[in-house]
Amino acid sequence: AQSVSQHNHHVILSEAASLELGCNYSYGGTVNLFWYVQYPGQHLQLLLKYFSGDPLVKGIKGFEAEFIKSKFSFNLRKPSVQWSDTAEYFCAVMVTGGGNKLTFGTGTQLKVEL
């Protein structure tokens, strides 16, 4: 079965710092990749997704992620974080042909300090 690894469980940054959250998956076939975000007190919501095409995907609020197939990675980036980016971020994988289900990583808690 596929798995998703998010190695950074907690990240603390100052405002304006650059962000990169790691995500690796273990599956050799075709995958669709997602990042979800949960802001404090809110429900999980989709940040961005990759299905095919340009491996650099842009999402909401200035976030982007790059799919590197050779590294089985889909890291999330933002050039300059804001206090409002404080949230928990989840990477997820859907295996093509494996049913309509997402496998989530354990999440990375990001805290942005003023």
Added chain:
Amino acid sequence: DAGVIQSPRHEVTEMGQEVTLRCKPISGHDYLFWYRQTMMRGLELLIYFNNNVPIDDSGMPEDRFSAKMPNASFSTLKIQPSEPRDSAVYFCASSFRTSGGWGGELFFGEGSRLTVL
């Protein structure tokens, strides 16, 4: 525009009691998912339905867990009997299929936090 509605938001119960969690998906969505979130295991898919039919229940931990979707606007997740290790946040999510297939976007409810003493 109402999102996915879950109830109860919090439940504290004693070991051995029956627990029923409820979910109302977004109108028009034809997929419904139940996830469980714990510190140790993160978000785990328990079961999902398509057009009210259970498609994959391989994530249901054991026979104590059951889920139903009697109609397009309602689903339940039942635990009987409950155990302390069932303590977790249970999320319901709904989604929809487009002409291009399923896009993978889940619309989550706010979750039901269950504590079993």
